[in-house]
Amino acid sequence: MITRIEIHDLTKQFGDITAVNNVSLDVRKGEVFGFLGPNAAGKSTTVKIAATLLTPNKGTVFINGYDVLEDPEEVRITIGLLPEDGADTHYDRLTNYENLQYFGGLYNVPIEELQNRIEELLEFLELTDRRDESPRTFSTGLKQKLSLARALVHNPPVVFLDEPTSILDPIMSKKVREFIDKMGESQKQTFFMCTHLLSEAEHVCDRVAFISNGRLMEVGRPSDLRNKFWTERTFELQLVNNNPAKGKAIVEATGLAKTVKMEGGRVVFVVEEADRNNPSIVYVLIEAGLRIVELRERVPSLEDVYLKVIGG
Numbered sequence: 001m002i003t004r005i006e007i008h009d010l011t012k013q014f015g016d017i018t019a020v021n022n023v024s025l026d027v028r029k030g031e032v033f034g035f036l037g038p039n040a041a042g043k044s045t046t047v048k049i050a051a052t053l054l055t056p057n058k059g060t061v062f063i064n065g066y067d068v069l070e071d072p073e074e075v076r077i078t079i080g081l082l083p084e085d086g087a088d089t090h091y092d093r094l095t096n097y098e099n100l101q102y103f104g105g106l107y108n109v110p111i112e113e114l115q116n117r118i119e120e121l122l123e124f125l126e127l128t129d130r131r132d133e134s135p136r137t138f139s140t141g142l143k144q145k146l147s148l149a150r151a152l153v154h155n156p157p158v159v160f161l162d163e164p165t166s167i168l169d170p171i172m173s174k175k176v177r178e179f180i181d182k183m184g185e186s187q188k189q190t191f192f193m194c195t196h197l198l199s200e201a202e203h204v205c206d207r208v209a210f211i212s213n214g215r216l217m218e219v220g221r222p223s224d225l226r227n228k229f230w231t232e233r234t235f236e237l238q239l240v241n242n243n244p245a246k247g248k249a250i251v252e253a254t255g256l257a258k259t260v261k262m263e264g265g266r267v268v269f270v271v272e273e274a275d276r277n278n279p280s281i282v283y284v285l286i287e288a289g290l291r292i293v294e295l296r297e298r299v300p301s302l303e304d305v306y307l308k309v310i311g312g
Protein backbone atom coordinates (compact mmCIF):
# COMPACT_ATOMS: atom_id res chain seq x y z
CA MET A 1 0.00 0.00 0.00
CA ILE A 2 1.45 3.34 -1.01
CA THR A 3 0.43 6.42 0.93
CA ARG A 4 0.09 9.56 -1.15
CA ILE A 5 -1.20 11.97 1.47
CA GLU A 6 -0.27 11.71 5.13
CA ILE A 7 -1.67 14.29 7.50
CA HIS A 8 -0.10 14.26 10.96
CA ASP A 9 -1.58 16.01 14.01
CA LEU A 10 -2.43 19.02 11.92
CA THR A 11 -3.54 22.17 13.74
CA LYS A 12 -4.13 25.62 12.32
CA GLN A 13 -5.29 28.62 14.26
CA PHE A 14 -6.45 32.00 13.04
CA GLY A 15 -6.41 34.14 16.18
CA ASP A 16 -8.95 32.56 18.52
CA ILE A 17 -10.37 30.27 15.85
CA THR A 18 -8.97 26.76 15.64
CA ALA A 19 -9.76 26.06 11.98
CA VAL A 20 -8.07 22.63 12.00
CA ASN A 21 -7.76 20.78 15.28
CA ASN A 22 -5.27 17.93 15.52
CA VAL A 23 -6.28 16.14 12.33
CA SER A 24 -4.48 12.98 11.22
CA LEU A 25 -5.31 10.82 8.23
CA ASP A 26 -3.79 8.89 5.32
CA VAL A 27 -4.91 8.69 1.72
CA ARG A 28 -3.62 5.89 -0.50
CA LYS A 29 -2.56 5.74 -4.10
CA GLY A 30 -5.53 5.61 -6.45
CA GLU A 31 -8.03 6.50 -3.77
CA VAL A 32 -10.77 9.02 -4.23
CA PHE A 33 -11.09 10.52 -0.80
CA GLY A 34 -13.97 12.75 0.27
CA PHE A 35 -13.48 15.43 2.89
CA LEU A 36 -16.94 16.28 4.08
CA GLY A 37 -18.18 18.87 6.47
CA PRO A 38 -20.34 21.93 6.90
CA ASN A 39 -19.22 25.45 6.10
CA ALA A 40 -16.26 26.64 8.17
CA ALA A 41 -15.42 23.07 9.23
CA GLY A 42 -11.77 23.48 8.21
CA LYS A 43 -11.78 21.70 4.85
CA SER A 44 -10.22 24.46 2.75
CA THR A 45 -7.66 25.27 5.41
CA THR A 46 -6.50 21.64 5.41
CA VAL A 47 -6.20 21.65 1.63
CA LYS A 48 -4.30 24.94 1.63
CA ILE A 49 -1.76 23.54 4.07
CA ALA A 50 -1.40 20.34 2.02
CA ALA A 51 -0.91 22.47 -1.09
CA THR A 52 1.81 24.56 0.63
CA LEU A 53 -0.27 27.75 0.57
CA LEU A 54 -0.52 28.04 4.36
CA THR A 55 1.71 26.82 7.16
CA PRO A 56 0.25 24.99 10.15
CA ASN A 57 0.73 25.85 13.82
CA LYS A 58 1.39 22.22 14.59
CA GLY A 59 1.83 18.98 12.68
CA THR A 60 2.56 18.56 9.00
CA VAL A 61 1.48 16.91 5.77
CA PHE A 62 3.47 14.56 3.54
CA ILE A 63 2.61 14.36 -0.14
CA ASN A 64 4.19 11.42 -1.91
CA GLY A 65 6.63 11.27 0.97
CA TYR A 66 7.59 14.95 0.76
CA ASP A 67 7.02 17.14 3.79
CA VAL A 68 5.08 20.30 2.86
CA LEU A 69 7.23 22.28 5.28
CA GLU A 70 10.62 20.83 4.31
CA ASP A 71 10.12 20.25 0.57
CA PRO A 72 7.39 22.60 -0.65
CA GLU A 73 8.85 22.71 -4.19
CA GLU A 74 8.66 18.95 -4.56
CA VAL A 75 5.14 18.97 -3.23
CA ARG A 76 3.99 21.63 -5.70
CA ILE A 77 5.26 19.59 -8.65
CA THR A 78 3.43 16.52 -7.40
CA ILE A 79 0.00 18.04 -6.92
CA GLY A 80 -2.81 19.62 -8.85
CA LEU A 81 -5.13 22.02 -7.06
CA LEU A 82 -8.57 23.27 -7.85
CA PRO A 83 -8.79 25.98 -5.21
CA GLU A 84 -11.96 27.13 -3.50
CA ASP A 85 -11.85 30.41 -5.38
CA GLY A 86 -10.78 28.58 -8.53
CA ALA A 87 -12.92 30.67 -10.82
CA ASP A 88 -10.81 33.79 -10.49
CA THR A 89 -7.24 32.79 -11.04
CA HIS A 90 -6.78 32.87 -14.80
CA TYR A 91 -4.90 35.26 -17.05
CA ASP A 92 -7.54 37.21 -18.91
CA ARG A 93 -5.08 38.39 -21.54
CA LEU A 94 -4.38 34.81 -22.59
CA THR A 95 -6.86 32.57 -24.35
CA ASN A 96 -8.15 29.48 -22.60
CA TYR A 97 -5.76 27.35 -24.58
CA GLU A 98 -2.83 29.63 -23.75
CA ASN A 99 -3.74 29.60 -20.08
CA LEU A 100 -3.47 25.82 -20.02
CA GLN A 101 -0.30 25.90 -22.08
CA TYR A 102 1.24 28.42 -19.72
CA PHE A 103 0.42 26.51 -16.56
CA GLY A 104 1.40 23.18 -18.09
CA GLY A 105 4.70 24.77 -19.13
CA LEU A 106 5.41 25.70 -15.51
CA TYR A 107 5.53 22.00 -14.79
CA ASN A 108 7.90 21.24 -17.65
CA VAL A 109 5.50 18.90 -19.39
CA PRO A 110 7.03 17.96 -22.78
CA ILE A 111 5.32 20.06 -25.46
CA GLU A 112 3.72 17.25 -27.43
CA GLU A 113 2.38 15.56 -24.34
CA LEU A 114 1.09 18.90 -23.10
CA GLN A 115 -0.71 19.60 -26.37
CA ASN A 116 -2.40 16.22 -26.32
CA ARG A 117 -3.35 16.63 -22.72
CA ILE A 118 -4.85 20.09 -23.31
CA GLU A 119 -6.88 18.85 -26.30
CA GLU A 120 -8.14 15.96 -24.20
CA LEU A 121 -9.15 18.17 -21.29
CA LEU A 122 -10.80 20.81 -23.48
CA GLU A 123 -12.75 18.07 -25.20
CA PHE A 124 -13.80 16.41 -21.98
CA LEU A 125 -14.87 19.70 -20.40
CA GLU A 126 -16.69 20.75 -23.59
CA LEU A 127 -14.50 23.80 -24.06
CA THR A 128 -12.94 22.89 -27.40
CA ASP A 129 -14.91 25.44 -29.41
CA ARG A 130 -14.04 28.15 -26.89
CA ARG A 131 -10.33 27.47 -26.80
CA ASP A 132 -9.40 30.77 -28.43
CA GLU A 133 -11.62 32.91 -26.24
CA SER A 134 -10.42 34.69 -23.13
CA PRO A 135 -11.63 33.43 -19.76
CA ARG A 136 -12.63 37.06 -19.11
CA THR A 137 -15.86 36.46 -21.02
CA PHE A 138 -16.62 33.26 -19.12
CA SER A 139 -19.32 32.67 -16.53
CA THR A 140 -18.23 31.48 -13.09
CA GLY A 141 -19.06 27.88 -14.01
CA LEU A 142 -16.97 28.02 -17.20
CA LYS A 143 -14.09 29.60 -15.32
CA GLN A 144 -14.25 26.78 -12.84
CA LYS A 145 -14.07 24.27 -15.66
CA LEU A 146 -10.92 25.94 -16.89
CA SER A 147 -9.53 25.80 -13.35
CA LEU A 148 -10.24 22.12 -13.27
CA ALA A 149 -8.40 21.64 -16.55
CA ARG A 150 -5.52 23.59 -15.06
CA ALA A 151 -5.41 21.38 -11.99
CA LEU A 152 -5.11 18.32 -14.23
CA VAL A 153 -3.00 19.58 -17.12
CA HIS A 154 0.33 18.22 -15.83
CA ASN A 155 -1.23 14.88 -14.91
CA PRO A 156 -0.26 15.09 -11.24
CA PRO A 157 -0.37 11.96 -9.10
CA VAL A 158 -2.23 13.82 -6.33
CA VAL A 159 -5.13 16.15 -7.04
CA PHE A 160 -6.88 18.38 -4.51
CA LEU A 161 -10.33 19.53 -5.50
CA ASP A 162 -11.96 22.06 -3.21
CA GLU A 163 -15.70 21.90 -3.91
CA PRO A 164 -15.19 20.83 -7.54
CA THR A 165 -18.77 20.77 -8.71
CA SER A 166 -20.39 23.37 -6.52
CA ILE A 167 -20.86 25.78 -9.38
CA LEU A 168 -20.96 23.42 -12.32
CA ASP A 169 -24.34 22.40 -13.69
CA PRO A 170 -25.70 18.95 -12.77
CA ILE A 171 -24.76 17.31 -16.08
CA MET A 172 -21.21 18.59 -15.89
CA SER A 173 -20.99 17.61 -12.24
CA LYS A 174 -21.87 14.10 -13.23
CA LYS A 175 -19.20 14.08 -15.93
CA VAL A 176 -16.60 15.37 -13.51
CA ARG A 177 -17.54 12.68 -11.01
CA GLU A 178 -17.20 10.00 -13.68
CA PHE A 179 -13.88 11.41 -14.75
CA ILE A 180 -12.53 11.37 -11.20
CA ASP A 181 -13.76 7.84 -10.74
CA LYS A 182 -12.05 6.73 -13.95
CA MET A 183 -8.76 8.48 -13.19
CA GLY A 184 -8.64 7.05 -9.68
CA GLU A 185 -9.05 3.59 -11.11
CA SER A 186 -7.08 3.61 -14.35
CA GLN A 187 -4.28 6.09 -13.74
CA LYS A 188 -3.96 5.50 -10.02
CA GLN A 189 -4.32 9.19 -9.55
CA THR A 190 -5.25 10.15 -6.01
CA PHE A 191 -8.07 12.62 -5.45
CA PHE A 192 -8.75 14.53 -2.27
CA MET A 193 -12.06 16.22 -2.70
CA CYS A 194 -13.76 18.65 -0.34
CA THR A 195 -17.47 18.75 -0.70
CA HIS A 196 -20.67 19.37 1.18
CA LEU A 197 -22.62 17.40 -1.44
CA LEU A 198 -23.05 14.07 0.24
CA SER A 199 -24.64 12.34 -2.72
CA GLU A 200 -21.63 13.33 -4.80
CA ALA A 201 -19.26 11.81 -2.26
CA GLU A 202 -21.33 8.67 -1.92
CA HIS A 203 -21.00 7.90 -5.61
CA VAL A 204 -17.33 8.57 -6.22
CA CYS A 205 -15.44 8.32 -2.96
CA ASP A 206 -13.72 5.14 -1.86
CA ARG A 207 -13.48 6.59 1.62
CA VAL A 208 -14.73 9.70 3.30
CA ALA A 209 -13.86 11.72 6.39
CA PHE A 210 -16.33 13.86 8.28
CA ILE A 211 -14.90 17.05 9.71
CA SER A 212 -16.70 19.47 11.98
CA ASN A 213 -15.32 22.48 13.84
CA GLY A 214 -11.83 21.51 12.75
CA ARG A 215 -12.07 18.03 14.26
CA LEU A 216 -12.07 14.77 12.40
CA MET A 217 -15.21 12.90 13.44
CA GLU A 218 -15.12 9.70 11.38
CA VAL A 219 -13.12 8.15 8.55
CA GLY A 220 -14.16 5.13 6.53
CA ARG A 221 -15.79 3.64 3.51
CA PRO A 222 -19.36 4.91 3.10
CA SER A 223 -20.73 1.39 3.53
CA ASP A 224 -18.70 0.76 6.71
CA LEU A 225 -19.83 4.04 8.22
CA ARG A 226 -23.39 3.11 7.42
CA ASN A 227 -23.07 -0.23 9.18
CA LYS A 228 -21.35 1.35 12.14
CA PHE A 229 -24.11 3.87 12.71
CA TRP A 230 -27.05 1.72 11.67
CA THR A 231 -27.35 -1.42 13.73
CA GLU A 232 -31.10 -1.18 13.19
CA ARG A 233 -32.16 -1.80 9.63
CA THR A 234 -35.42 -0.87 7.92
CA PHE A 235 -37.17 -3.15 5.42
CA GLU A 236 -40.12 -2.71 3.11
CA LEU A 237 -42.35 -5.65 2.36
CA GLN A 238 -44.74 -5.86 -0.58
CA LEU A 239 -47.30 -8.63 -0.67
CA VAL A 240 -49.41 -10.10 -3.47
CA ASN A 241 -52.94 -8.63 -3.50
CA ASN A 242 -51.58 -5.79 -1.50
CA ASN A 243 -52.67 -7.10 1.82
CA PRO A 244 -50.50 -4.98 4.10
CA ALA A 245 -52.82 -4.96 7.12
CA LYS A 246 -52.62 -8.71 7.49
CA GLY A 247 -48.89 -8.67 6.82
CA LYS A 248 -48.37 -5.98 9.43
CA ALA A 249 -50.31 -7.95 12.04
CA ILE A 250 -48.25 -11.06 11.33
CA VAL A 251 -44.90 -9.29 11.48
CA GLU A 252 -45.98 -7.67 14.74
CA ALA A 253 -47.04 -10.99 16.20
CA THR A 254 -43.58 -12.47 15.64
CA GLY A 255 -42.20 -10.03 18.19
CA LEU A 256 -38.98 -9.88 16.14
CA ALA A 257 -39.39 -6.38 14.74
CA LYS A 258 -38.75 -3.29 16.81
CA THR A 259 -41.42 -1.33 14.96
CA VAL A 260 -43.94 -2.20 12.26
CA LYS A 261 -46.09 0.20 10.26
CA MET A 262 -47.91 0.54 6.97
CA GLU A 263 -46.80 2.97 4.31
CA GLY A 264 -48.29 3.29 0.85
CA GLY A 265 -49.56 -0.28 0.75
CA ARG A 266 -46.34 -1.72 2.11
CA VAL A 267 -45.34 -3.07 5.47
CA VAL A 268 -42.31 -1.26 6.82
CA PHE A 269 -40.47 -2.80 9.74
CA VAL A 270 -37.27 -2.19 11.67
CA VAL A 271 -35.11 -5.00 12.99
CA GLU A 272 -31.83 -5.52 14.75
CA GLU A 273 -29.83 -8.53 13.60
CA ALA A 274 -31.61 -8.84 10.29
CA ASP A 275 -29.56 -11.91 9.37
CA ARG A 276 -31.16 -13.81 12.20
CA ASN A 277 -34.64 -12.25 12.33
CA ASN A 278 -35.64 -11.70 8.70
CA PRO A 279 -35.63 -15.39 7.71
CA SER A 280 -37.96 -16.14 10.63
CA ILE A 281 -40.28 -13.27 9.72
CA VAL A 282 -40.42 -14.42 6.10
CA TYR A 283 -41.09 -18.01 7.17
CA VAL A 284 -44.04 -16.98 9.35
CA LEU A 285 -45.51 -14.84 6.55
CA ILE A 286 -45.36 -17.72 4.10
CA GLU A 287 -46.77 -20.17 6.63
CA ALA A 288 -49.73 -17.78 7.05
CA GLY A 289 -50.39 -18.05 3.31
CA LEU A 290 -49.13 -14.60 2.34
CA ARG A 291 -47.09 -14.29 -0.82
CA ILE A 292 -44.14 -11.94 -0.99
CA VAL A 293 -43.47 -9.84 -4.07
CA GLU A 294 -40.55 -7.94 -2.64
CA LEU A 295 -38.56 -7.52 0.56
CA ARG A 296 -36.22 -4.61 0.24
CA GLU A 297 -33.93 -2.71 2.56
CA ARG A 298 -34.21 1.03 2.89
CA VAL A 299 -30.52 1.79 2.90
CA PRO A 300 -29.64 5.03 4.66
CA SER A 301 -27.80 7.49 2.48
CA LEU A 302 -24.39 8.86 3.33
CA GLU A 303 -26.26 12.04 4.17
CA ASP A 304 -28.22 10.20 6.88
CA VAL A 305 -24.96 8.90 8.32
CA TYR A 306 -23.39 12.32 8.15
CA LEU A 307 -26.30 13.98 9.95
CA LYS A 308 -26.06 11.40 12.70
CA VAL A 309 -22.31 11.96 13.11
CA ILE A 310 -22.26 15.72 12.77
CA GLY A 311 -25.43 15.99 14.84
CA GLY A 312 -27.93 17.63 12.52
Ligand SMILES: Nc1ncnc2c1ncn2[C@@H]1O[C@H](COP(=O)(O)OP(=O)(O)O)[C@@H](O)[C@H]1O
Pocket residue numbers: 014017018019037038039040041042043044045046
Ligand atom coordinates in the same frame (compact mmCIF):
# COMPACT_ATOMS: atom_id res chain seq x y z
N1 LIG B 1 -7.33 33.49 6.43
C1 LIG B 1 -8.18 33.33 7.45
N2 LIG B 1 -8.20 34.22 8.47
C2 LIG B 1 -9.05 34.04 9.52
N3 LIG B 1 -9.90 33.02 9.64
C3 LIG B 1 -9.92 32.11 8.66
C4 LIG B 1 -9.06 32.21 7.51
N4 LIG B 1 -9.30 31.14 6.71
C5 LIG B 1 -10.26 30.42 7.32
N5 LIG B 1 -10.64 30.99 8.48
C6 LIG B 1 -11.63 30.45 9.43
O1 LIG B 1 -11.30 29.10 9.70
C7 LIG B 1 -12.46 28.29 9.78
C8 LIG B 1 -12.36 27.17 8.76
O2 LIG B 1 -12.46 27.71 7.45
P1 LIG B 1 -12.33 26.84 6.13
O3 LIG B 1 -11.15 25.96 6.24
O4 LIG B 1 -12.40 27.77 4.99
O5 LIG B 1 -13.66 25.94 6.22
P2 LIG B 1 -14.44 25.13 5.08
O6 LIG B 1 -13.60 25.06 3.87
O7 LIG B 1 -14.71 23.81 5.71
O8 LIG B 1 -15.72 25.89 4.85
C9 LIG B 1 -13.64 29.23 9.56
O9 LIG B 1 -14.14 29.61 10.80
C10 LIG B 1 -13.02 30.38 8.83
O10 LIG B 1 -13.74 31.57 9.06
Ligand SMILES: [Mg+2]
Pocket residue numbers: 043044045084162
Ligand atom coordinates in the same frame (compact mmCIF):
# COMPACT_ATOMS: atom_id res chain seq x y z
MG1 LIG C 1 -14.06 25.68 1.93
